[in-house]
Amino acid sequence: DAGVIQSPRHEVTEMGQEVTLRCKPISGHNSLFWYRQTMMRGLELLIYFNNNVPIDDSGMPEDRFSAKMPNASFSTLKIQPSEPRDSAVYFCASSLVAYRGAGEQYFGPGTRLTVT
Amino acid sequence: GNSVTQMEGPVTLSEEAFLTINCTYTATGYPSLFWYVQYPGEGLQLLLKATKADDKGSNKGFEATYRKETTSFHLEKGSVQVSDSAVYFCALKQGAQKLVFGQGTRLTINP
Numbered sequence: 001d002a003g004v005i006q007s008p009r010h011e012v013t014e015m016g017q018e019v020t021l022r023c024k025p026i027s028g029h030n031s032l033f034w035y036r037q038t039m040m041r042g043l044e045l046l047i048y049f050n051n052n053v054p055i056d057d058s059g060m061p062e063d064r065f066s067a068k069m070p071n072a073s074f075s076t077l078k079i080q081p082s083e084p085r086d087s088a089v090y091f092c093a094s095s096l097v098a099y100r101g102a103g104e105q106y107f108g109p110g111t112r113l114t115v116t
Numbered sequence: 117g118n119s120v121t122q123m124e125g126p127v128t129l130s131e132e133a134f135l136t137i138n139c140t141y142t143a144t145g146y147p148s149l150f151w152y153v154q155y156p157g158e159g160l161q162l163l164l165k166a167t168k169a170d171d172k173g174s175n176k177g178f179e180a181t182y183r184k185e186t187t188s189f190h191l192e193k194g195s196v197q198v199s200d201s202a203v204y205f206c207a208l209k210q211g212a213q214k215l216v217f218g219q220g221t222r223l224t225i226n227p
Contacts, residue, residue: 004159033214042219043160043205056214091159104150105215107159 004108018080025094035091122218137191139206147208149189
């Protein structure tokens with residue numbers, strides 16, 4: 001298995017620029033999660049999808065953030081315009097969710113975003 | 117709502133010491149419980165899990181027992197190694213709902 005694939009692994013951009021992070025979940029998984037990790041705030045769930053439909057986006061910090069999942073094998077997280085406080089590591093995770101059963105999540109390696 | 121509380125870090129131990137990282141949870145019903153580990157520069161990896169009361173999850177020498185009476189899922193290892201240095205996250209999941217993570221505990225093992 002290739003695991004969850006994220007790109008790019010590192011992104012450095014200037015304040016005000018648009019940033020797009022990409023994720024390919026594990027084949028056959030039906031749920032996808034976007035997290036943000038910082039020293040100050042720890043690990044935060046931004047949004048998650050079930051069967052390509054956004055279920056809970058209450059963690060998305062503000063309108064500058066948007067996420068899409070056009071099909072079962074691809075998702076994007078976009079920040080426009082970016083700000084220095086968006087600097088963080090962004091993780092994508094996927095799982096096979098069933099009502100009964102543990103449904104553990106598999107994480108990608110993360111994208112380290114630096115906004116200057 | 118559901119929540120997870122972990123032992124405050126950082127934790128620093130010498131190699132071959134005994135490890136305990138405490139985790140307690142608040143949930144209605146019977147959640148599944150997990151420990152995830154994050155090595156430097158990597159994403160989180162599932163370390164072990166337990167899906168019902170009195171289950172013991174184990175992996176790589178780590179163990180945790182689902183204790184419903186104390187709502188706890190403490191992580192233990194009898195003899196830690198330098199390679200166990202990482203951040204450890206306790207988490208719970210109920211039904212089809214999202215995972216709820218604790219704040220993480222940073223563990224450093226000195227040779």
